Each structure stands twice: as structure tokens, then as C-alpha cells.
Amino acid sequence: MITIIDYDAGNMKSVEKAFVSLEAQVCVSRRAEDILRADQVVLPGVGNFGSAMEKLEEYGLIPVIRQVCEEGKPFLGICLGLQLLFQESEESPGVPGLGILPGKILHFPRESGLKIPHMGWNSLHLKNNGRLFQGIPQDTYVYFVHSYYLQAQEDEMVKAAADYGVSVHASVEKGNVFACQFHPEKSGGLGLKILENFARLGEKKGGIV
Numbered sequence: 001m002i003t004i005i006d007y008d009a010g011n012m013k014s015v016e017k018a019f020v021s022l023e024a025q026v027c028v029s030r031r032a033e034d035i036l037r038a039d040q041v042v043l044p045g046v047g048n049f050g051s052a053m054e055k056l057e058e059y060g061l062i063p064v065i066r067q068v069c070e071e072g073k074p075f076l077g078i079c080l081g082l083q084l085l086f087q088e089s090e091e092s093p094g095v096p097g098l099g100i101l102p103g104k105i106l107h108f109p110r111e112s113g114l115k116i117p118h119m120g121w122n123s124l125h126l127k128n129n130g131r132l133f134q135g136i137p138q139d140t141y142v143y144f145v146h147s148y149y150l151q152a153q154e155d156e157m158v159k160a161a162a163d164y165g166v167s168v169h170a171s172v173e174k175g176n177v178f179a180c181q182f183h184p185e186k187s188g189g190l191g192l193k194i195l196e197n198f199a200r201l202g203e204k205k206g207g208i209v
Contacts (some may be wrong), residue, residue, distance in 0.1 A: 001025045001026075001027055001037075001038050001039050001040075002019055002024050002025065002026050002027070002038060002039065002040045002041070002042060002199060003026075003027045003028075003029055003034050003035050003038035003040075003041050003042070004016055004019075004026065004027070004028045004029075004041075004042045004044060005029075005030060005035060005041065005042065005043050005044070005061060005065070006028050006029055006030040007030060007052065007055040007056055007059055007061060008055055009043075009044045009045045009046060009047065009052070009080070009081070010045070010046030010047055011044045011045065011046045011078065011079065011183065011185065012028060012044050014183075014185045014186065015042060015044045015078060015185045016028055017185070018184070018185035018191075018192060018195055019042075019195060019199065021192065022192060022195060022196050022199055024199045030059045030061060032060065032061075032064045035061075035064050035065075035068060036064065036067065036068065036071075038068075038073065039073065039074075040073060040074040040075070040076070040198065040199065040201065041065075041068050041073060041074070041075050041076070042075075042076045042077075042078065042081070042198075043065065043075070043076070043077045043078070043081035043084065043085075044078045044079065044080075044081050045077070045078065045079050045080025045081040045082075045083075045084065046079055046080055046145070047080055048091060048092065049080065049083055049084065049089040049091040049092040049095065049097070049105065049148070050089075050091065050092030050095040051092075052080055052084055053084065053092070053095055053096070053097065053098075056084070056098075062098065065098060065100070066098070066100065069100050069176065069177055072175070072176045073176060074176050074178065074198065074201040075176060075177045075178065076178045076179065076180070076198050077177075077178070077179035077180070078179070078180055078183065078184065078185070079145070079146065079180070079181060079182070079183055081179065082150060082172070082179035082180060082181050083097070083105045083148060083150065083181075084097050084098055085097065085098050085100045085101045085177065085179055086098070086099070086100075086101050086102070086103045086104060086105055086150065086152075087099045087102065087103065087104055088104050088105065089104070089105035089148060090104075090105060090106050090107045090148065091105065091107070091147075091148050100177060101152070101157070101172065101174055101177060101179070102152070102153035102154060103150055103151055103152040103153045103154075103169075104150075104151055104153075105148045105149070105150055105151075106148060106149060106150075106151055107147060107148050108147060108148070108149060108164070108165060108166065109165060109166065112165035112166075114164060114165045116147050117145060117146055117147040118144050118145070118146055118147070118149075118164045118168075119144065119145045120143070120144065121141045121142065121143055121144075122141065122142065122144055122162045122163075122164060122182075123139045123140065123141050123162065124136075124138075124139065124140050124141075124142060124160040124161070124162055124170055124171070124182075125138070125139070125160065125161045125162070125163075126138050126140075126159065126160050127158060127159060127160070127161065128155075128156055128157075128158060128159050128173075129159075130159025130160060130171060130173050130178075131173060131178075131197060131201065132159065132171060132173065132178055132180070132194050132197050132198055133159060133160060133171070133194065133197070134197055135193060135197070136190055136193060136194065136197075137190075140190050141187075141190075142170075142180075142182040142183070142184065142187040142190070142191055143182055143183050143186045143187045143191070144162070144164075144168075144170075144181065144182045144183070145183065146181060149164075149166065149168040149169070149181065150168070150169040150170075150172070150181060151169065152169045152172055154174070157172045157173060157174045158171070158172055159171045159172060159173050160180075162181075162182075168181060169181070170182055178198060180194070
């Protein structure tokens with residue numbers, strides 16, 4: 001069973017539909033018992049970093065997410081869900097993130113002249129043999145919508161990068177925790193293949209926290 005965490009995130013339904021199309025068993029819930037008994041957990045997200053952290057706090061989900069990661073269950077953050085896994089974001093100064101992964105979220109440089117938000121299709125440079133990208137060709141195009149990007153602290157956790165004025169750390173993996181800045185659920189057949197790779201993750205690994 002894959003449980004998608006419901007904290008009023010904007011792309012929750014599209015993520016659910018994508019997993020259902022893969023014939024995965026899916027539960028959408030914010031109840032701790034549903035999340036903790038899941039085989040895999042997904043944290044989607046579209047919106048503001050600070051507001052999202054407030055919602056996770058309001059619904060009592062922060063300790064639940066940390067417990068899932070500690071127990072070694074496969075955990076996937078998507079878009080804002082990726083950003084929330086890190087320590088801080090320039091979008092909401094002074095608001096701590098979950099701090100499960102080391103790194104920070106930065107605003108795209110305004111002086112770059114590029115359109116912000118970064119919205120549309122961009123190719124991925126795959127690296128470090130990420131498990132989400134098994135069977136995915138180099139330079140695959142995926143769909144992004146974001147104004148802030150990840151600067152991960154540990155290069156070895158970065159499994160895919162994209163160029164948009166800066167090097168965007170587009171997907172990371174550390175132990176049982178995975179995350180994508182792009183939207184695999186909106187990235188066509190290869191995006192679904194990425195979600196299928198997550199759904200097929202087998203034995204639980206040790207937690208990272």
C-alpha cells in the first residue's frame with residue numbers, strides 16, 4: 001500500500017491518479033495510523049514552503065514523517081515535497097524545514113533574465129545511479145513548475161540535475177528517502193516509469209535519521 005500524505009497539497013489528486021494508473025494500491029490520508037502502516041509513503045506538494053510547514057504542524061504530521069524515514073520505509077517527496085525535506089528555504093526565512101536531508105532551497109537568480117517560475121519541460125542529467133531512474137534514458141525531459149531550487153549539501157545524493165541558469169538538483173536519494181523537484185505524474189510515460197520504479201522498491205532499508 002502506498003499512502004499519499006494529505007495536508008491540502010495542490011497536486012495530491014494527480015499523484016494519486018498516476019499511481020492508480022500503475023495499478024498500485026493507494027491510500028490518501030493524514031491519519032498517523034494510515035501513514036505508519038503503509039509500505040511506501042509519498043509527500044506531494046505545490047505552494048508556499050512556510051504555509052506547508054504550518055499545515056504539517058497543524059495536522060501533527062512532522063513526527064509521523066520523521067518516524068517513517070527512521071523506520072526505513074521508502075519515502076518520496078515531489079516538488080514542494082522535496083523542498084520540505086531540507087533544512088530551510090529562501091521562500092520562508094526563519095521557518096525550519098523537516099531537516100531530514102542536508103541542504104537548502106534557493107530562489108532562482110533574478111538577474112539571470114530567465115522566466116521565473118521555471119515552468120515547462122527540461123532535460124535531466126542522470127548521475128550517481130539513482131534507483132528511481134532505472135530504465136530511464138539520459139537527457140529525458142520532465143515537467144517542472146517552481147521558483148525555488150535545491151542546493152543539496154552532499155553531491156552523492158544527487159541523482160538527477162537540470163540546467164536553468166543554475167544547476168538544479170532535480171532528484172535526490174539517500175537511504176530510503178527519495179525526492180523529485182519535477183512532477184513525474186505530469187511527465188508522460190517516462191514520468192510514470194519513475195513512479196513505477198518507486199512503487200516497486202523492495203526490501204526496506206535502514207532509516208537515515
